[in-house]
Structure formats: structure tokens, C-alpha cells
Amino acid sequence: MLQTNNYSLVLLIQLALLAYDLFVNSFSELLRAAPVVQLVLFIIQDIAILFNVIIILLMMFNTYVFQVGLVSLLLERFRALLLLSALYLTLSISFHCWIMNLRWLDSNRFVWTDGLQTLFVFQRLSAVLYYYFYKRTTEYLGDPRLYEDSAWLRDAFARARQ
């Protein structure tokens, strides 16, 4: 059974990581006085995305639905978030590596190209979708019905066994 205090703490951590991610996405271009500053920010951002994914997976593993064995049910319900998280992580790492490679020698240089601009747009767009689906999923995982036995779960289990 998920305790309210534990859930509140986990929710707080997740929202803090999301807020940090949004902060870096918004203001990292202003903090490029030294290339190492942007490098550290990007590394922490990528680790934060990874931590968020791990936390959400742990929350899924903690549900009664998962413990019963209905993994496919959970994956089907949360596949949008899992796919978006993987996409966003890939785009972020790619963009960070590219732009750091371009700006390492001179951080105040104009480095934009059409390809970099396209990758930038996709990375920022996927970030917004990632925020929305992640917030929604983490709120949904607070439903006590996922952590207790119920008629619909037994029906789903019976259907899965067939």
C-alpha cells in the first residue's frame, strides 16, 4: 500500500527534477559565459531525466498491478510516457553533445545551422510533451486502486491468463 507521506516525497522529488529540467531548457543559453558551466548543467539535466525515468519505473513496480504480473497492462497504459521519455532523453543527449562540441572552444560564437536549429526545435517540443505526460502519469500513480485488490484487477488477471 502506498503511504501518503512517501508518495508526497516522491512527487516532490519528481517535480523538482522537472523544474530543474525546465530551468535548464529555458536559461542554459544565457549561462554560456564559460563552456564548462553549460557542460555541467547539461550533464545534470540528462542525469535528472534518467532519474525521473527510474523513479517512475519504480513507482510502477510498486503497484499491486505489477506485483500480480500484469506488466503489459501497465506498459500499455503508460507507453506514451515511456516512449516520450526515451525520445526526449535521446534528443537531449544528442543536442547537448552537438552544441557543446560546437561551443567548446568559443562559447560566444554563432554556431547555429539548419540541422542544429531543427534538433533544437524537436528537443524543446518533446520537452513540453514530456513534462505534460510525466506530470499526468505521476499524478495517476497516486491512485490507491493501483495498490489494492479489486474486481477490475481480478478480471484483468483472468483475461490475461486466458
Added chain:
Amino acid sequence: MHSQWAYSGHNSHLHGPCHHDDRVHCPPCQDEMPLAKTKKKKPKKESNDAEDAEEPGLEMEGMVSRRQSESRDPLTPEPQDVQPQKKKKKKKAQTPDGENAQADMANGGDGVEQQTDGEEVIRKPKKKKKPKTTERQYSNEVDIEDEDIITDTLPSIPQHSLFSAPQGHSQPVGKMFIEKNRRFHAADRLDVGKPINQIEDYLEMRSLWTTRDVALRVHSGFRVIGLFSHGFLAGYAVWNIIVVYVLAGEQLTTLSNLLNQYHTLAYPAQSLLYLLLAISTVSAFDRVNLAKASVALRGFLTMDPAALASFLYFAALILSLSQQMTSDRINLYVSANATLWPEGSEHRFLQPWIVVNLVVALLVGLAWVFVSTRPDLDYTEGERSSNTRTLVSRLMMNSTDNVIIRDQCILLQRMFPSKNFCKSKLIILC
């Protein structure tokens, strides 16, 4: 298994049915039990049937009203210490506890069986008179003094059965035992007064908070942040485009002036624009419940304000991100003037940038109008149920007593002073 009455002594409180929470066990409730027992025991004293009839009956009471508490285990040795005192006080010797203890132990396992055993035991006392007299003869033969024989129908401490009800006389003491974290702590009666009821009530209210309530609270909190972001973004976008047009002059004839004045603001403005657009877009997606495709599509087809707003915000976000390159170019106007801004290129780079910023300002302004016409609309939360309403409705369902509902209404009012529950349509009985 242990008896809830196991630690009852003549100087201790009898703790009634206990609950696994922080509550003060009500002494008056406990005192009722001994009175009930004495009433039953009086007519039976003469027939010396008290022990045989009472103990199964008391066991029945104990089984029916029992709720075990783990913290009572350490207190079980107390009854044995109190027994010698009672032996000295009581002069009348009744049957020893041995045989009755064995009978009670046999009967103590099953509450259902005890009901039938109680009836059978009631019939039995008449038959047992003879064995008691023979036992007295045996006791005299072994030189046991009369003072050592307990004849009182009220056994001091029930050492026979774990499930029997307490039979000792409890007397009120100055201290109350408060259960906290499965342990009992002594506290003076005077110190524990009205605030206990408030604490109990507060803890009851706190125990109603579930993870779903936390999630709903976070969702509603973000909705408030989103609402602020909608308005701030609209105002900021309008201000930004007005400044750009003022600096650019009529027909964009003074673009060099715009570059000179605005180049330090371009990149911070772009960053702030993205931050506000991200928050507003997520908030708009929340309102339209974008994850449920059926609901979102229906909203788009029916020109729902929330759906239109989310579409407008998403379009504005894409347009804003597309101008990142030009914004960085404006930002580097002073440092890389020759390479980035050759002669005659200002109009070529800046006109699309100004037009896109104008479109973004119009889009976010229009989206803000759509959102502000129905600020409470939220398809993700469902029927606009607030956290307080959830609490209230739960209380209403759990209680049918008007007095209890009214008390809970008062408690809610204390917790949420800004809201008037007595006039709320949800609470009719306040």
C-alpha cells in the same frame, strides 16, 4: 492472543476495545463494564455459581468487544502481583481457580462455542456443589487456612483464561494512559482536556488524506500556476511586440536602432518566452486532457475553449522556437557585427522575426482569452471536484448523524477558513 483485560488491576484503568490509532481510552466506557459485571454477579453469589457462569459470559463479552493492542503485552504480569492482596482481603473461600481455569481455557478458543458453553455451564453449577464441598475437605486435610482460600465470587485477577473479561475492581486514578505509536504513556487527567478532542478530530481528518488527494492537490495547484502563466505570458508578449515596433520605427525604417537598443534583451526575452510558453502549454494540455485522444478530439471538433487554447499555445511554441537562431544573431550584434550582420541584411533577418513575434503575441493573447472565459474548466480532473469537496463528500457518506456532520463541518471550517462550508451546497445540515 492475549486479553484486553489482562493488565487490569484494582488500581488501573480497564481499557476497552482499543483502536490502532492515537486515542485516549475513555474511562467512563471502561467503568461501565465492571458495573455490568457486578449486576450479573450479585444473584449468583449466593449460589456460588459466579465463576462458572460469569467467566464464559465475560469471555463472550471480551470476544465481542475486543480489539487487540500489542502494547498490552508487557502489562500482563501485573494481575499476578495483585492476586496475593486480594487473597488476604477475601475471607469467604469459594472454589479454587484451578478447575474453573481449565474449563475456561478449554472454552476460551472459540467465541461461538462459548455461547453454547455458557448455557451449559449455567446448568452445571448445581452439579458442582458437591465437588466443592469435597474440595474443602481436602483443603482442610492439607492444613490450609481458611484465609488462604478464596471464597469470593469475584476473582481478583483472571489468571485462568486469556479471553475472560476483567473481574477486578477498577478504581479511577489521576493518570490516564494514552496510546501513542502502540505504546502507552501516562499523562495527568488535567493535562489532557479539550485539546485531545481537537487532536483526535485533526488526526481523523488527516487520516482521510490519501495519495489521490495529494495528486489532486498538486494538480489543482499547478492549474493555479498555469492560470497565472497564461495571463503573464499574454501581457509579456504584447509588451514585447510593442517595444519592438516602437524601436523599429514606422515601416521598419530604423532597424539599426532596434538592434542597438534591443540586442541585450533579445536572448533573455526568448528564454523567458519559452519558459512561459512551456508552462502555459502544459497547463492547456491538462485542461483539455490531451492524453485521452477521444476527449481531446471531441474538444477540437466542438471548438471547446480549452482545446482551442491548447492548439494556439502549441502553435505559438513552435513559432517561437523557430526564431532561436535569429535571436542569437541579434544577441551577437555587437560582438560579431561584421560577419553576422553584413550591409543590407538587417531587413532580411529582422522582418520575419518581427512578424513571427507579432503572430506569437496574437496567438497567446487569444489563447489567454479562451482560457480566462472558463478558468474552472478542467477535463483531467473530471467533475471539477476539489480536494475539499472530496473530503466533505467522504464525510457525508461516512456519517448519517446530523450532529456528527455538523461537527465535521465545523472542523472543515477551521481547516479552510477562507471557504464557507455552512453556506456550501454540499453541506445542507450545517
